[in-house]
Amino acid sequence: MIVDLLDRLVVPSRLGLIYRGGETLGYNPGLNIWHRLDESCTEVLRWLRAGRDRDRLEGHLVERFGYTPEAARERLQEIVKWCILRRLLYLDREPSLPEFVHPVNPLATVYWICTQACNLRCTYCYQEATVTRPHELSTAEAKALIDQVVEAGAQTFVFTGGEPFTRRDLLEVASYSKSRGLRTNVITNGHYIRNKNVESIAEIFDLVTISLDHGLPEHHDRHRGAGSWERALNAIDLLLEAGVRVDVNSVLSRLGLQDVKELLRLGRTRRLGQHRIVPQFPMGRGACSRNDELTPTELLQLNDQLSDVKRDLEDNESCVTMEGAYGKKGLRRNHCGAGLSEVSIDPEGWVYPCKLLQYPQFRTQNIRDARLMDIFRNNPLLRSTQGKVVDTLHPCKTCIIKNDCGGGCRGIHVSFTQEYSQTHPLFCSYLRRAFEVRAWGSTGDVPAHRKAQFHDVSGFQPRIIPLSEVVSKS
Amino acid sequence: MSRIRRSPQVIWDVVDGVMVLCHTDSAEFFELNPTGAIVWSVCDENIIDDVVERLQEAYPSEDHERLTADVWDLIRSLQEAGLVQLQSN
Numbered sequence: 001m002i003v004d005l006l007d008r009l010v011v012p013s014r015l016g017l018i019y020r021g022g023e024t025l026g027y028n029p030g031l032n033i034w035h036r037l038d039e040s041c042t043e044v045l046r047w048l049r050a051g052r053d054r055d056r057l058e059g060h061l062v063e064r065f066g067y068t069p070e071a072a073r074e075r076l077q078e079i080v081k082w083c084i085l086r087r088l089l090y091l092d093r094e095p096s097l098p099e100f101v102h103p104v105n106p107l108a109t110v111y112w113i114c115t116q117a118c119n120l121r122c123t124y125c126y127q128e129a130t131v132t133r134p135h136e137l138s139t140a141e142a143k144a145l146i147d148q149v150v151e152a153g154a155q156t157f158v159f160t161g162g163e164p165f166t167r168r169d170l171l172e173v174a175s176y177s178k179s180r181g182l183r184t185n186v187i188t189n190g191h192y193i194r195n196k197n198v199e200s201i202a203e204i205f206d207l208v209t210i211s212l213d214h215g216l217p218e219h220h221d222r223h224r225g226a227g228s229w230e231r232a233l234n235a236i237d238l239l240l241e242a243g244v245r246v247d248v249n250s251v252l253s254r255l256g257l258q259d260v261k262e263l264l265r266l267g268r269t270r271r272l273g274q275h276r277i278v279p280q281f282p283m284g285r286g287a288c289s290r291n292d293e294l295t296p297t298e299l300l301q302l303n304d305q306l307s308d309v310k311r312d313l314e315d316n317e318s319c320v321t322m323e324g325a326y327g328k329k330g331l332r333r334n335h336c337g338a339g340l341s342e343v344s345i346d347p348e349g350w351v352y353p354c355k356l357l358q359y360p361q362f363r364t365q366n367i368r369d370a371r372l373m374d375i376f377r378n379n380p381l382l383r384s385t386q387g388k389v390v391d392t393l394h395p396c397k398t399c400i401i402k403n404d405c406g407g408g409c410r411g412i413h414v415s416f417t418q419e420y421s422q423t424h425p426l427f428c429s430y431l432r433r434a435f436e437v438r439a440w441g442s443t444g445d446v447p448a449h450r451k452a453q454f455h456d457v458s459g460f461q462p463r464i465i466p467l468s469e470v471v472s473k474s
Numbered sequence: 475m476s477r478i479r480r481s482p483q484v485i486w487d488v489v490d491g492v493m494v495l496c497h498t499d500s501a502e503f504f505e506l507n508p509t510g511a512i513v514w515s516v517c518d519e520n521i522i523d524d525v526v527e528r529l530q531e532a533y534p535s536e537d538h539e540r541l542t543a544d545v546w547d548l549i550r551s552l553q554e555a556g557l558v559q560l561q562s563n
Contacts, residue, residue, distance in 0.1 A: 005498060081485045081487070082487065084485065084496055084498075085485060085486070085487045085489055085494050085496055086487075086489055090501070091496075091498065091501035092501055329490070
């Protein structure tokens with residue numbers, strides 16, 4: 001019966017066969033689905049993709065792999081069935097992908113750079129934080145901003161900086177944010193988190209993200225200042241002890257490559273939420289210290305290297321995520337979120353699409369002059385960024401991994417190109433490698449926690465679920 | 475007493491931890507939840523009572539009547555989708 005299917009098979013557009021170390025990954029870019037292939041399955045897909053005579057395929061398997069005719073027929077049946085069920089081959093026609101429809105109100109997160117002041121002078125600070133700006137929002141204005149954020153329909157409000165804790169009214173304003181029902185987070189270097197205030201912080205903040213770049217104090221302190229490593233680590237431990245969810249952000253410089261194993265080990269021995277690793281890119285003060293950036297070769301090998309380190313540490317349930325790990329198997333992504341699911345507001349109330357896009361050309365309006373909701377809905381510049389999706393961006397629209405990376409972080413592209421609509425080939429190459437490493441890492445034996453949970457009583461009632469063609473995500 | 479038989483036009487496999495079924499005539503896809511996957515794996519050439527017994531082994535604390543009703547619901551859904559056939563003995 002299955003052999004009859006051979007004539008009905010349709011090869012997905014731009015089906016990818018990605019080779020690596022003698023093995024092949026089959027990638028359906030339309031659905032953003034991938035699976036590891038064995039040799040005979042690769043051969044069948046290659047044959048079909050090339051449009052060769054399907055009647056000769058069985059014979060080809062006999063010649064290529066030394067099967068008997070019966071074994072070749074049986075193997076071909078298995079392969080066809082396997083590929084159909086994994087959407088590496090379609091029956092009769094390629095389904096048309098549903099159009100991306102962004103939610104009516106996509107704004108989820110507002111980042112407020114609550115001050116330009118910082119106690120540290122990190123060599124790669126994208127914000128180039130130093131001292132307070134002249135017209136930073138007052139406490140009353142900050143609370144009014146939070147009212148506007150609620151009005152605009154966002155669910156999460158993130159305090160960042162500068163160093164947010166240099167604002168004396170931080171806890172008061174954050175407490176107000178929490179009382180208005182916003183998920184309230186802060187990104188900090190941890191310097192001001194002490195025994196005396198950790199309980200208040202634990203009550204107010206849903207998530208505290210600490211910047212910790214290195215596994216060795218001498219390296220961290222060289223970039224961020226004497227004593228900063230110890231203070232950051234102390235803050236992490238205090239917060240965890242107080243029951244706060246703690247994430248860690250790490251900027252990876254060349255120096256960081258030397259101690260990345262120690263860094264991951266630090267994270268592994270603690271109950272971190274997420275540990276995000278972002279290579280240093282030429283933004284802010286980092287544009288003046290480009291010798292600290294990873295070389296192109298180091299950058300392109302980074303995902304492989306960290307994958308090896310995680311394996312060495314036997315870190316199977318890792319909370320580590322790399323820059324570029326935006327996508328998920330089976331989900332399509334068409335936008336990075338700048339100006340769409342998030343906006344950023346600078347210390348003086350100016351609205352930008354993203355905290356990494358604080359350049360004069362991306363400045364929109366001030367929340368002192370207009371409501372955030374109106375700016376978000378009507379400002380031409382924000383409207384323009386909201387409409388820049390991978391299917392219309394010229395360099396992205398023909399890329400095979402566009403539905404996985406969603407175009408990548410525009411802030412990072414812009415740090416190289418200074419143009420919103422352009423992509424930088426080095427960062428694109430990095431994203432491609434990041435995708436491949438992640439895709440390969442998620443194939444093979446199904447990890448135990450992803451196996452069917454036959455004893456999950458909450459999902460007990462046996463159900464049948466018609467499978468929609470594809471799940472989309474903006 | 476009805477005996478369940480999987481439709482010969484259906485192919486299935488566990489894909490990324492989820493039981494996926496495809497009716498090759500209509501090229502329609504379906505997923506089964508974990509409990510549904512147990513039912514699917516034991517239903518062929520079996521009667522409903524046997525399927526319920528197998529499920530009861532996996533969920534010993536579940537109420538037998540509820541289990542029977544749930545299995546019937548699923549089998550009817552599978553039948554409507556053309557994934558199984560019921561044959562009276």
